[in-house]
Amino acid sequence: MALLDVQNLSIRFGGLQAVDQFHIAVEQGQLYGLIGPNGAGKTTVFNMLTGVYKPTSGTILLDGVDITGKNNVQISKMGIARTFQNIRLFNEMSVLDNVKVGLHNQVKCGLFTNILRLPGDYKTEKKMNEKAMQLLEVFGLQDDVKLRARNLPYGKQRKLEIARALATNPRLLLLDEPAAGMNPNETAELMQTIRLIRERFQMTILLIEHDMRLVSGICERLTVLNFGSVLCEGETSAVLRDPEVVKAYLGE
Amino acid sequence: MALAAKWKNMRASTRKKLLMLGGMLVVFAILQLLLSLDLLSNQIQSWLVPCCYNIILAVSLNLTVGILGELSLGHAGFMCVGAFVGAFVSKYFDTVNPDLSAWIRLPLALVLGGIVAGLFGLIVGVPVLRLNGDYLAIVTLAFGEIIWNLFNVTRVSLDNGSFRVGVGGTGLSNLSADAVPLVDGSLGITSVPRLGKGGFAIAFVLAFLTVLLVMNLIHSRTGRAIKAIRDNRIAAESIGINITKYKLIALVVSAFLAGIAGVLYAHNAGQAVATQADYGYVMSINILVFVVLGGMGSTLGSMIAAVVLTILPEWLRFLSDYRMLIYAVVLIGMMLVNGSPAIKAVVDRGRQVVKQKIKNLFIRQPKKEA
Numbered sequence A: 001m002a003l004l005d006v007q008n009l010s011i012r013f014g015g016l017q018a019v020d021q022f023h024i025a026v027e028q029g030q031l032y033g034l035i036g037p038n039g040a041g042k043t044t045v046f047n048m049l050t051g052v053y054k055p056t057s058g059t060i061l062l063d064g065v066d067i068t069g070k071n072n073v074q075i076s077k078m079g080i081a082r083t084f085q086n087i088r089l090f091n092e093m094s095v096l097d098n099v100k101v102g103l104h105n106q107v108k109c110g111l112f113t114n115i116l117r118l119p120g121d122y123k124t125e126k127k128m129n130e131k132a133m134q135l136l137e138v139f140g141l142q143d144d145v146k147l148r149a150r151n152l153p154y155g156k157q158r159k160l161e162i163a164r165a166l167a168t169n170p171r172l173l174l175l176d177e178p179a180a181g182m183n184p185n186e187t188a189e190l191m192q193t194i195r196l197i198r199e200r201f202q203m204t205i206l207l208i209e210h211d212m213r214l215v216s217g218i219c220e221r222l223t224v225l226n227f228g229s230v231l232c233e234g235e236t237s238a239v240l241r242d243p244e245v246v247k248a249y250l251g252e
Numbered sequence B: 001m002a003l004a005a006k007w008k009n010m011r012a013s014t015r016k017k018l019l020m021l022g023g024m025l026v027v028f029a030i031l032q033l034l035l036s037l038d039l040l041s042n043q044i045q046s047w048l049v050p051c052c053y054n055i056i057l058a059v060s061l062n063l064t065v066g067i068l069g070e071l072s073l074g075h076a077g078f079m080c081v082g083a084f085v086g087a088f089v090s091k092y093f094d095t096v097n098p099d100l101s102a103w104i105r106l107p108l109a110l111v112l113g114g115i116v117a118g119l120f121g122l123i124v125g126v127p128v129l130r131l132n133g134d135y136l137a138i139v140t141l142a143f144g145e146i147i148w149n150l151f152n153v154t155r156v157s158l159d160n161g162s163f164r165v166g167v168g169g170t171g172l173s174n175l176s177a178d179a180v181p182l183v184d185g186s187l188g189i190t191s192v193p194r195l196g197k198g199g200f201a202i203a204f205v206l207a208f209l210t211v212l213l214v215m216n217l218i219h220s221r222t223g224r225a226i227k228a229i230r231d232n233r234i235a236a237e238s239i240g241i242n243i244t245k246y247k248l249i250a251l252v253v254s255a256f257l258a259g260i261a262g263v264l265y266a267h268n269a270g271q272a273v274a275t276q277a278d279y280g281y282v283m284s285i286n287i288l289v290f291v292v293l294g295g296m297g298s299t300l301g302s303m304i305a306a307v308v309l310t311i312l313p314e315w316l317r318f319l320s321d322y323r324m325l326i327y328a329v330v331l332i333g334m335m336l337v338n339g340s341p342a343i344k345a346v347v348d349r350g351r352q353v354v355k356q357k358i359k360n361l362f363i364r365q366p367k368k369e370a
């Protein structure tokens, strides 16, 4: 059974059928790519998977459990984490704190324990610091922990967002154009990082990307979205050679 | 030595907190010493308690405005609730049992005043904070105006051991001859037992605890969740943070502390009279000015602004007509200092230099190798 199994997913915004009968099956441990021209509806699919938008119709199964219509907080707790196409960090907070917020639901420690600094506060704080540092080291951010997130260079901001998503201990990681705005060197490094997190955390990853070098370099399977519908799906190399796909990207 | 190591290993936020609290203690000790030597003028003495309750008001409002990032224009409303509940508790016990020790009466008044104000925070917050957008400002503004007007027409009398409650009108009818009015409409609650000699110490302890608890909150799991909502609500939701819950926590704690400040306010004045000047939106804006000029989100800044802006208008009284003019100039000056990156950079550099100098005093530099 696939970890993520989506059937007939559709959403309408007023007169616009943004996504129509979308389907995808992502296996445990897979690195899966979702591609398509601008405005095809890729981000909208992510927004439905994470409960930001309620689909007009269709079902989303995570590990066999129906999560359709749940809100984004519930879905985060059920194990889907994501990054955003336009980076969304907690800008005024430190790099370390950004990851520690990600660990929020991994520890238990309430308001009064916090305010009165009961022993539980020190214990969870220590645990969170250790976990956060481990994650930040994976991304080479260990020397920037005290910086405000807004002061990080662009490439590191992207990495921090992935680290924060991983901190929620997800089963499925959704990356929305992780290489957007990166130069070829940064992109190459990012590919390494994505491979690394897959191995380190046995993570299942679904990513949206326009950078074809990244897509062909690391994705095992692809689904191509065009005008809200699935154009084709399959092994990466086969999909990229498909004349329909080439046409959708390059025009006639 | 062990202490120095411990200091080094602390969270930076903990170090900052200890420095601030230490600073507060030093200032308090000096003032208390001067007070006991009778070296403070009556005028200065009259500023001490107001400085403390304004610190509480500023630091607590900073929690809503600076940390949660929601605008509240009714902080004085929560203060008003605390003032009336606290004054009522004190007046009641003073009436039925004048022998009751102030050590029991005052803490009771403080706790009840705080809790009821917190409850009002909950009542205001539950419907509003579910919405996204700047609805809190308008609702708290309305709440603040409604609440003092409500107290302004409330009458409560103690008649043969039972409460008689009425709203509006000239008074309650059919009261027996020995009925005692506790809350008397626009005259409010009068002859509330005052704080007395130890007033400054009590007020200081409360301000100190407020700063301690709020700093603990801000730099904790709960506080991080609140700041995350401020910085990016959508991202906070995406990592599983219950937005409404944490917004409510911030607002309720903030209202609770404003209530405590209100209890202090009433006991310092010896009365609780619901007027626009004391509890209306002008007061709310005044508190907001502390927070904004203190540099939103900074507890230390809120505290300093509260103290400066409590003392300044009083101190400038001798200038009579020019007083408000100078006050306005100072406000603008503080705003510029806070807002300008250039000035901030200069201040930061100065701070670095001073820090290094202090470090050099204590730590011998290892000799450079040849």
Ligand SMILES: Nc1ncnc2c1ncn2[C@@H]1O[C@H](COP(=O)(O)OP(=O)(O)OP(=O)(O)O)[C@@H](O)[C@H]1O
Binding pocket: A013, A016, A018, A036, A037, A038, A039, A040, A041, A042, A043, A044, A045, A085
């Ligand atoms: N909340 C919304 N309300 C109305 N229309 C929307 C909304 N969100 C997305 N759309 C529309 O849905 C379509 C798909 O948008 P989406 O952002 O999913 O595209 P995308 O495939 O991610 O494109 P890109 O590669 O540029 O990021 C667009 O036409 C967009 O304008």
Ligand SMILES: [Mg+2]
Binding pocket: A042, A043, A044, A085
């Ligand atoms: Mg998109």
